Amino acid sequence: MFDITLATWQILVIKIIVILTVVPVGALVGGYAEHKVMAHLQHRLGPMYPGGFHGWATTLADGIKFLYKEDIIPAAADRKVFSLAPAAIMVPIIMTYLVIPIDRALIVEDLDVGIFYLLAVGSLSTIGLLMAGWSSANKYALIGALRSAAQLIAYELPIVLAAVVVAMLAGSLSLIDIVETQNWPFAIWPPGIGFIAFLLFTVGAVAEMTRVPFDMPVAESEIITGPFTEYSGMRYIFAHMFAEMGHMVAFGGIGATLFLGGYQPIVPIPFLDFIPGVIWFSAKTMFMIFLFLWIRPTFPRVREDQLQKFAWKFLIPVGLALVLVTGAWVLYV
Amino acid sequence: MPEGYFGQYATIGIFVFVGVALVFGTLQLARLVRPNVPSYEKSTTYESGIDPIGEGWSQSNVRYYIFALLFVVFDVEAVFLFPWAIVFERLGTQALVEMVIFIGILAIALLYAIKKKVLEWL
Numbered sequence: 024m025f026d027i028t029l030a031t032w033q034i035l036v037i038k039i040i041v042i043l044t045v046v047p048v049g050a051l052v053g054g055y056a057e058h059k060v061m062a063h064l065q066h067r068l069g070p071m072y073p074g075g076f077h078g079w080a081t082t083l084a085d086g087i088k089f090l091y092k093e094d095i096i097p098a099a100a101d102r103k104v105f106s107l108a109p110a111a112i113m114v115p116i117i118m119t120y121l122v123i124p125i126d127r128a129l130i131v132e133d134l135d136v137g138i139f140y141l142l143a144v145g146s147l148s149t150i151g152l153l154m155a156g157w158s159s160a161n162k163y164a165l166i167g168a169l170r171s172a173a174q175l176i177a178y179e180l181p182i183v184l185a186a187v188v189v190a191m192l193a194g195s196l197s198l199i200d201i202v203e204t205q206n207w208p209f210a211i212w213p214p215g216i217g218f219i220a221f222l223l224f225t226v227g228a229v230a231e232m233t234r235v236p237f238d239m240p241v242a243e244s245e246i247i248t249g250p251f252t253e254y255s256g257m258r259y260i261f262a263h264m265f266a267e268m269g270h271m272v273a274f275g276g277i278g279a280t281l282f283l284g285g286y287q288p289i290v291p292i293p294f295l296d297f298i299p300g301v302i303w304f305s306a307k308t309m310f311m312i313f314l315f316l317w318i319r320p321t322f323p324r325v326r327e328d329q330l331q332k333f334a335w336k337f338l339i340p341v342g343l344a345l346v347l348v349t350g351a352w353v354l355y356v
Numbered sequence: 357m358p359e360g361y362f363g364q365y366a367t368i369g370i371f372v373f374v375g376v377a378l379v380f381g382t383l384q385l386a387r388l389v390r391p392n393v394p395s396y397e398k399s400t401t402y403e404s405g406i407d408p409i410g411e412g413w414s415q416s417n418v419r420y421y422i423f424a425l426l427f428v429v430f431d432v433e434a435v436f437l438f439p440w441a442i443v444f445e446r447l448g449t450q451a452l453v454e455m456v457i458f459i460g461i462l463a464i465a466l467l468y469a470i471k472k473k474v475l476e477w478l
Contacts, residue, residue: 035367035370039370039371039374043374043375043378045378054367056412068380089386090382090386090390091389091390091391092388093390093391093392093393093398094386094387094390094392095394095398095399096399097399097400097401097402098396098399098400098401098410099400099401099408099411109379109383110376110379110380110383113375113379114372114376114379117371117375117378117379118368118371118372118375121367121368121371131367131371132364132368132371134368135364138438139438142434151450157413159402159412160401160411160412160413161401161402161411161412162403162414163402163403164412165412165413165414165416166416169416169418170372173423173424176423176424176427177423177427178430179427180427180430180431180434183430183431183434183437184434187434187437187438187441190438190441190442191441191444192443194442194445196438196442224454247402247404248455249401252402253401253402256386256390257383257386257390258380258383261379261382261383275367319439328476331423331475332475335423335426335466335470335475336470336475339466340463343459343462343463346437346455347452347455347456347459350444350452350455351452352455353445354443354444354445354448354449354452
């Protein structure tokens, strides 16, 4: 067989290239899945022409189209902040992919503080949204940015508490350790506890992505596209579309890793080991993405005050109680 | 990978650098191929087709400063929760009781905020 020895830096370069290919490819596939899944849930066909077979190249064509669009910066806008904001939104999302284990060996860096890093980096995008909203000098954008900031901080806490529950069950913050301890996925095994944490995470994730039903910040019927109203061309893609899809794939991967057993088989049967970890991971990630897409045509938009009430008066108390219940479970059961 | 504690953070640095390069590289690529035909109408502020009234940086009611304060409280709590979550199994019942007290105090604070009706988005 092959016997290749690579220097550590070569391995690092390969891993970074692989992971950074996953980001745009994942976003393209996610975008296509969004078109198609939503269409079929609504008894439509969705895009059928680009690329020939069931419109597979739709999102690719969209991306190229946006590359050729004029980049308009409004005269009233704060030019520097306005043009930097898309990067401030996109880069943190790319950074989350650093610690997501696609397979036992396919992770750029297995940080000791993996989950903590994810949560820390994940909250950076809020700054980008505020930058975009404020620098646009547009009333819709300003309202949208303030709404997103309020929403992102409110729904960050359920995710944090769900992550604490996972850390308690696994006894580690490293994502590789978390996957390895899941003989049964956390969403199934500590009965109830893991599943409630999984629900908290999913609801929080949908809100963090500002997707329906929590899409008040970009509610098109009242504030156009919120913070992204003035953006056009490639900057719009980075600020909104690519960011949302990248976020969705990242949250799918995080959910699969924390609650569904990541690259491990879904049930601990030795027979299933022949399927490579990459396939398990992708299947679970796609399942998570399907959940996010399924929610979109199912629920109506939630009003801003209901949204805040739901987070602060329901999700966060439930999360706090869940942390204590998990503590009792780990110690006494 | 670079080894050791600082090695891990060096990897993060490299990754961030490549991520930033990816974003700005694509924007530069777009600059090469996109048209640039500026006009006055295009660069006005968008207000659904009507001429913009007043400034975009208008006074707005920041309704959620209390939410932001509470968020800081609970986010700092998370900083304490994570180290505890790793070691509490070794420390046993005592650690759990301490965390019950800690979360109890925070829960009372949240309850107080709800009773004071500061968590109403007007």
